[in-house]
Amino acid sequence: MNELGELRPSQLIYTFGVGAIMDLPNMSALILGLDDWDTHQCQEISEERLLAAVQERMGPQVRQLLLPPVTFDDDNDPTAAAKGVPVAPFPRWLRCPFCSLLGTIDSGHFQLVQDPYRPDRTRYVHHNCKAQRPPTVLPVRFLLACREGHLSDFPWVEFVHKQTKPCNGARLSIREFGVAGDASDIIIKCETCKKDRRMADAFDTDEFKIQCRGHHPHLRMNDPKGCKETAKTILLGASNSWFPIVMSALTIPRATDKLGLLIEKHWVKLKDLPSLEVAKWALLPQNFPAFIGISVEQVWAAIQTKLAGTGTRVGESSDLKIPEWELLATTTPLPATDEFRARRIAAPLGYEHLFGETTLVEVLREVRTLIAFTRLESKGDFAEVDLQNDDRQTPLCRQSPTWLPASEVRGEGIFVRFNETALQAWEAKPEVKRLEAEFLAAHKVWRAMRNQNPPGDHFPGMRYVIIHSLSHALMRQIALECGYTAASIRERIYCLQPGEDHGPMAGILLYTAASDSEGTLGGLVQLGDPTSLGRQIHQALEALKICGSDPLCSEHPPTGDGRGIHGASCHACLFAPETSCEKGNRYLDRNALFGTFASKGVEFFTES
Numbered sequence: 001m002n003e004l005g006e007l008r009p010s011q012l013i014y015t016f017g018v019g020a021i022m023d024l025p026n027m028s029a030l031i032l033g034l035d036d037w038d039t040h041q042c043q044e045i046s047e048e049r050l051l052a053a054v055q056e057r058m059g060p061q062v063r064q065l066l067l068p069p070v071t072f073d074d075d076n077d078p079t080a081a082a083k084g085v086p087v088a089p090f091p092r093w094l095r096c097p098f099c100s101l102l103g104t105i106d107s108g109h110f111q112l113v114q115d116p117y118r119p120d121r122t123r124y125v126h127h128n129c130k131a132q133r134p135p136t137v138l139p140v141r142f143l144l145a146c147r148e149g150h151l152s153d154f155p156w157v158e159f160v161h162k163q164t165k166p167c168n169g170a171r172l173s174i175r176e177f178g179v180a181g182d183a184s185d186i187i188i189k190c191e192t193c194k195k196d197r198r199m200a201d202a203f204d205t206d207e208f209k210i211q212c213r214g215h216h217p218h219l220r221m222n223d224p225k226g227c228k229e230t231a232k233t234i235l236l237g238a239s240n241s242w243f244p245i246v247m248s249a250l251t252i253p254r255a256t257d258k259l260g261l262l263i264e265k266h267w268v269k270l271k272d273l274p275s276l277e278v279a280k281w282a283l284l285p286q287n288f289p290a291f292i293g294i295s296v297e298q299v300w301a302a303i304q305t306k307l308a309g310t311g312t313r314v315g316e317s318s319d320l321k322i323p324e325w326e327l328l329a330t331t332t333p334l335p336a337t338d339e340f341r342a343r344r345i346a347a348p349l350g351y352e353h354l355f356g357e358t359t360l361v362e363v364l365r366e367v368r369t370l371i372a373f374t375r376l377e378s379k380g381d382f383a384e385v386d387l388q389n390d391d392r393q394t395p396l397c398r399q400s401p402t403w404l405p406a407s408e409v410r411g412e413g414i415f416v417r418f419n420e421t422a423l424q425a426w427e428a429k430p431e432v433k434r435l436e437a438e439f440l441a442a443h444k445v446w447r448a449m450r451n452q453n454p455p456g457d458h459f460p461g462m463r464y465v466i467i468h469s470l471s472h473a474l475m476r477q478i479a480l481e482c483g484y485t486a487a488s489i490r491e492r493i494y495c496l497q498p499g500e501d502h503g504p505m506a507g508i509l510l511y512t513a514a515s516d517s518e519g520t521l522g523g524l525v526q527l528g529d530p531t532s533l534g535r536q537i538h539q540a541l542e543a544l545k546i547c548g549s550d551p552l553c554s555e556h557p558p559t560g561d562g563r564g565i566h567g568a569s570c571h572a573c574l575f576a577p578e579t580s581c582e583k584g585n586r587y588l589d590r591n592a593l594f595g596t597f598a599s600k601g602v603e604f605f606t607e608s
Helices: 048-058 156-160 199-203 258-265 276-282 296-308 321-330 420-427 430-449 461-482 530-543
Strands: 021-023 028-031 064-067 087-089 093-095 101-104 110-113 123-126 142-145 151-153 172-176 186-190 196-198 232-235 243-250 341-345 358-374 403-417 489-496 505-512
Touching: 048 064, 048 243, 048 358, 156 172, 156 186, 156 196, 186 199, 196 199, 258 296, 276 296, 321 358, 321 403, 321 489, 321 505, 358 505, 420 461, 430 461, 461 489, 461 505, 461 530
Parallel strands: 064 403
Antiparallel strands: 021 028, 028 087, 093 101, 101 172, 110 123, 142 151, 142 232, 172 186, 186 196, 243 358, 341 358, 358 403, 403 505, 489 505
């Protein structure tokens, strides 16, 4: 195995996961499927609720959530086995910048050159080029993809010959004229028969139309069902070439006694003990000093009890957020473990009539797992994967997975709970009802354009719009106040209508989602003080009065062409980074929060 570069575990979930193309200095690589991963180098992550939710969606054969292989600075043994995630060069077509030769990796023109001391300098060179030194060749920047998740090399030979029978021994070249890099300035030429064609034709469906080949390069196979979609030309590194589908859960204590909490903490090591006799040896004080003073028989009985109730408990919802809401909003007193510690304080000063008590989460842990991905079209609803249809989701491996890649982050957060009486009174206003009808119409258009039927399903309502809009306003304000970057703060929204099971719910958890030390500096919890949080809410609302894009922003209606579902919101006022938002910056409207010159009486907060 040849080392090519470094990635953080969280990047393998959200940015460069299975099936994604990773750009390297001199080449591009495709992350291969789970079948090619060496799981002996992976560490298991314990999160029972998330694993149970994954099993409910993907089948009981999923037994583990594994952290991708991690290399530490002290791993400098040259004789040790290589550790990492397997990749393959993709696309397979390369171009020589000196002589403009266009060919495949296995054409015999290109040679792999490695630097044992600088893995990032690994490259392919054109070894028989006329240049004085073999020049470094680069991957071509055009690919084919379809909405079914397939990806393949661009058919250069068929393209330049206009899909007629190509000449024998076709030798291609690619030449660029001008400095703009526009497709119309790129000409593909067959040096054998002298035919040429401009790349602009590849983006014109009237000039170039080709059926998808159904290829899954990350699985090294073609789709056995084939594909009826028309392939679309995309650019290498395009933002729509890979969208992750992720599930996540907060680690919350489920046990109430000391022994139960210890079992949860060490569950990864304890769950596979086969018998009491083995447990007597494994639970020696030098192995588990935490169990000193507790008999092995008691520990073994607790393990068996937990094994019998692993997963979703009887009477417990499969919704990952409901147990979290019950803990953060209603449980008294709040339990404390190494992975969860919280305390309640008074409501934000000046807003006691609109909010309940605030919960400051001083320590939290979130586990995220990648379950599939899409191309060209994003599912968008990162938090509500269970509401998504299974069609057009590309699998991570050839067979049903027995494990999934996961990552964990630790941080802190603030939980804000709405006053249910005040919220229901606002929802009953006629002006709010009219705005809700506009959002519902936009919701139906959005789903219809993406072939999600019936179009009216899963509409979250105005309750979600007001909670979501306040969440984004506070995230922007907190990023300015405490120094966290906007991408380091993430939202987790709890929203259910009064008539729904486990409802009503109306709350926001804003927490640090960074994987480094920035996520646990304590600055976020300090802002949860009643006086400080009241000031943050006031300043966030004041900032929404005027947007840099007004009047276009404030007068923007929710209904539109189906590209988005939002009212008065844009990148200058409410939009947040993609990994921070649960709904892809949809269901937002600052008019619903605070009075603007276009709010028309729908604001939840009024000036005192």
